Amino acid sequence: MAASAQSLQKRSSAGLLLQLWQSSLGKKYVMAVTGLGLFLFVIIHMLGNLQIFLGAEKLNSYAALLKSNAGVLWGARIGLLAIVVLHITSAIQLAQLNKRARPVGYAAGKPVASTFAQRSILVSGLVILAFILFHLAHYTLGLVDGSWLGLHDEQGRHDVYRMVVLGFSNPLVSIFYIVAMGLLLLHLSHGVSSLFQSLGLRSKKTFGLFDKLAKGAALILFLGNSAIVVAILAGLIK
Numbered sequence: 001m002a003a004s005a006q007s008l009q010k011r012s013s014a015g016l017l018l019q020l021w022q023s024s025l026g027k028k029y030v031m032a033v034t035g036l037g038l039f040l041f042v043i044i045h046m047l048g049n050l051q052i053f054l055g056a057e058k059l060n061s062y063a064a065l066l067k068s069n070a071g072v073l074w075g076a077r078i079g080l081l082a083i084v085v086l087h088i089t090s091a092i093q094l095a096q097l098n099k100r101a102r103p104v105g106y107a108a109g110k111p112v113a114s115t116f117a118q119r120s121i122l123v124s125g126l127v128i129l130a131f132i133l134f135h136l137a138h139y140t141l142g143l144v145d146g147s148w149l150g151l152h153d154e155q156g157r158h159d160v161y162r163m164v165v166l167g168f169s170n171p172l173v174s175i176f177y178i179v180a181m182g183l184l185l186l187h188l189s190h191g192v193s194s195l196f197q198s199l200g201l202r203s204k205k206t207f208g209l210f211d212k213l214a215k216g217a218a219l220i221l222f223l224g225n226s227a228i229v230v231a232i233l234a235g236l237i238k
């Protein structure tokens with residue numbers, strides 16, 4: 001009796017989750033929560049990468065630490081992949097729902113409240129996706145230059161420092177990275193602010209504050225990541 005009540009409860013909570021996912025409110029929540037996860041990832045990733053300014057020893061030991069436990073590493077990778085897939089799926093489905101709800105464009109041109117970052121959010125998201133695929137091929141899979149994964153420092157650790165310096169010694173690749181970071185800035189300056197709205201944290205009163213926080217954080221990310229690329233191109237990091 002107790003077991004069947006439990007399985008009924010399990011089935012009804014699974015049904016509730018499915019119902020939530022099928023509603024546009026549910027998709028907005030999924031997009032907001034996954035967006036927050038990705039935003040936190042890029043901040044932590046940038047802070048880790050900025051250790052390149054402290055020298056090879058710091059960056060290589062940090063990279064070795066991240067890879068020291070295969071279970072944790074693969075758990076994080078699979079979690080990140082699931083978050084990316086959910087974020088993109090909910091974004092595309094929400095765009096389709098919005099289009100269905102308003103098949104004809106605005107009679108008087110674009111909406112007053114819409115900003116460039118807001119209107120280009122899908123396009124900037126797609127370019128960031130292309131950047132991530134290239135970035136994985138570049139550094140994680142070593143598809144641009146297979147010898148980079150075989151670089152080792154004096155302690156026998158993967159020489160991530162040397163790999164990054166070699167990677168950004170190509171000006172075309174570096175320019176692509178800086179353009180992608182610019183699009184990430186555009187994407188986050190609208191995305192982070194609106195995720196607070198979807199989570200019910202942003203009100204009319206706090207709109208300005210959250211908007212400024214989101215834009216400030218997006219700008220710091222752009223400057224921090226671009227500083228690495230520019231410092232290597234300028235020969236400050238060798």
Ligand code: HEM
Nearest residue numbers: 042045049063077132135139140160164177225226228229
């Ligand atoms: C100038 C900026 C960046 C630098 C220097 C950089 C550097 C790196 C390096 C060296 C790796 C490979 C780590 C290793 O195998 O030891 C890596 C992996 C990765 N990066 Fe970046 N990154 C940058 C920006 C970004 C951005 C903006 C994103 C996301 C939008 C990103 C997402 C990733 C992901 C998903 C991985 C794979 C992690 C894994 O191996 O599981 N990176 N990055």
